[in-house]
Amino acid sequence: MKLLRIEASGMPLFKEKLTMTFYAQQRVAENDRAFLFPLMPDSKYCLNCANAIIGMNASGKTSVLKVILLVLDLLSNEPINHSETRDILGDTKHAVLKINFLSDNGDLCQLETHIAAVPAGRDLTYHITNETLWVKPFSSIKTKKMLVDFSDIAPYAARTNEVSFLPDDTSIIIAFNKKHGQNTSVRSLLSLNNRNVLPVSDRIPSEVIQFLDPTIQSLAFDHAGPKGTIHLKFKGQKEIILSDPAELNSCLSSGTIKGIVTFTLAVDVLKNGGYLVIDQLENHFNKEITATLIRFFTDASLNRNGGILIFTTHYPEILDEFERNDPIFITRNRDGITVNNLHDLLKRNDLKKSDAYQSGFLEATVPSYEAYLKLRKNIQSTLKKEG
Numbered sequence: 001m002k003l004l005r006i007e008a009s010g011m012p013l014f015k016e017k018l019t020m021t022f023y024a025q026q027r028v029a030e031n032d033r034a035f036l037f038p039l040m041p042d043s044k045y046c047l048n049c050a051n052a053i054i055g056m057n058a059s060g061k062t063s064v065l066k067v068i069l070l071v072l073d074l075l076s077n078e079p080i081n082h083s084e085t086r087d088i089l090g091d092t093k094h095a096v097l098k099i100n101f102l103s104d105n106g107d108l109c110q111l112e113t114h115i116a117a118v119p120a121g122r123d124l125t126y127h128i129t130n131e132t133l134w135v136k137p138f139s140s141i142k143t144k145k146m147l148v149d150f151s152d153i154a155p156y157a158a159r160t161n162e163v164s165f166l167p168d169d170t171s172i173i174i175a176f177n178k179k180h181g182q183n184t185s186v187r188s189l190l191s192l193n194n195r196n197v198l199p200v201s202d203r204i205p206s207e208v209i210q211f212l213d214p215t216i217q218s219l220a221f222d223h224a225g226p227k228g229t230i231h232l233k234f235k236g237q238k239e240i241i242l243s244d245p246a247e248l249n250s251c252l253s254s255g256t257i258k259g260i261v262t263f264t265l266a267v268d269v270l271k272n273g274g275y276l277v278i279d280q281l282e283n284h285f286n287k288e289i290t291a292t293l294i295r296f297f298t299d300a301s302l303n304r305n306g307g308i309l310i311f312t313t314h315y316p317e318i319l320d321e322f323e324r325n326d327p328i329f330i331t332r333n334r335d336g337i338t339v340n341n342l343h344d345l346l347k348r349n350d351l352k353k354s355d356a357y358q359s360g361f362l363e364a365t366v367p368s369y370e371a372y373l374k375l376r377k378n379i380q381s382t383l384k385k386e387g
Contacts, residue, residue: 001184002039002047002102002306003275005148006071010095010115011088013063015336020068022308023047023147025326025343035298035323037306039102040138045147048327050297052319053312053339054357055330060337061312062279063088064329065190068310069277071099072186074113077177080126080169084191089126091117100148102138104182110134110150111173127168131159133176185274187265204264212259212289213252255284266293266309273305281311282318294321319353328353 008018024036024046036046055061066085073083074097080086089095095115103109114130135156141147159172166172177183209216217233230242232251240251248257262278269276276297282290290313296302297309298321319328319342328342346356 001075001104001182003072003075003308004100004102006068007098008067008095010092011067012090012092013060013088013337015334015338018064018067018339020064020329020339021326021341022051024324025341026324032324034300037300037303040106045141045144047306047308048324049303049306050294050309050322051311051327051329052322053310053329053331054314054316054319055332057314059331059333060339061331062190063337064331064339065277065279065310065312069186069188069190071097072184072275074171075099075101075111075173076184076186077170077174079167080115080128084188086126089115089117091124093117094129103135103176103180105180106138107135108138108141108147109176110148111171113171125169128159128171131172133157133172185269185272186277187269187275188277189262189265190277190279204260205267208260208263208267211263213256255286255289258284259289262293266296269307269309270296270303271305273307275308275310278309278311281313282315287317290318291321294318316354316357319357322353325353
């Protein structure tokens with residue numbers, strides 16, 4: 001499954017309808033194909049394989065990521081009340097998710113899901129009040145607009161009261177997925193954003209370890225015994241034997257641990273397709289490591305199965321890794337979260353993206369000069385009193 005577009009309305013934290021498009025909206029030149037993924041073989045319509053969400057602190061980046069993960073959970077047959085990001089729905093009375101995607105069997109689909117919060121003691125649970133699925137063949141597409149236009153298409157399926165066996169928080173997409181053998185892999189590091197734990201795994205390539213920390217000679221997991229052991233050896237030093245993965249935090253840097261987890265998952269997504277979702281990509285990473293991950297996903301010779309990277313960042317310098325403007329989304333929070341695509345704000349590709357962002361040209365992307373002066377005055381006053 002390839003996600004094409006999300007429209008979300010009725011979300012309490014958002015000022016207006018959230019719209020995010022993941023296929024290339026700008027013109028696709030022939031040399032662009034080196035870092036895009038065609039929706040179908042030889043198709044002129046392509047996906048952006050790396051997508052950045054950037055904004056100031058508290059601008060809503062993580063909230064946007066939660067909406068995307070909720071959508072991916074819904075499409076992966078996960079009940080809404082089991083989704084880790086269901087809290088983004090808040091106390092909504094009527095949220096609507098309109099999701100456009102390309103199915104594994106080559107059909108274009110649109111799923112519209114209506115959700116309401118229901119009090120359950122001190123908590124909230126969520127149920128689907130209405131839902132419709134539309135399906136059409138990719139071969140019917142004549143223009144880019146038609147990828148997400150289902151106005152003249154009769155519904156393929158709709159939620160009815162007769163489907164009593166279907167839980168009220170599970171999408172009707174489950175039947176479509178089962179019929180077509182569709183299964184979407186989603187790897188999320190959202191819950192590990194502030195917690196670094198290296199999982200016990202035999203799938204960690206030695207090249208990943210060497211790239212992140214060339215002083216490490218080997219890292220291996222021995223599963224023998226009730227708990228198993230971890231063997232860590234630095235070049236020119238004696239081997240260290242550990243019994244708990246958490247102990248690696250005292251031996252390896254946070255960047256190395258996060259990097260091993262991130263790049264191991266990235267290899268899996270690049271190999272098999274699916275999604276890798278990361279909050280604050282640059283957290284614990286230097287610029288080159290961050291850029292390397294993006295380059296792997298935007299290299300068509302490596303990313304042959306259309307693996308998709310979606311991440312948030314605070315750092316505008318990362319934007320300069322992108323050749324195009326349309327994979328970049330800018331969040332702002334002014335009495336509610338809004339999201340804009342950089343392509344709609346900055347029509348030229350030849351301008352340095354980080355400069356446009358940092359200059360304030362795009363509005364509300366950097367702290368205001370007035371806020372800076374007030375902060376400086378406060379610090380100056382505090383230092384004067386203490387002196």
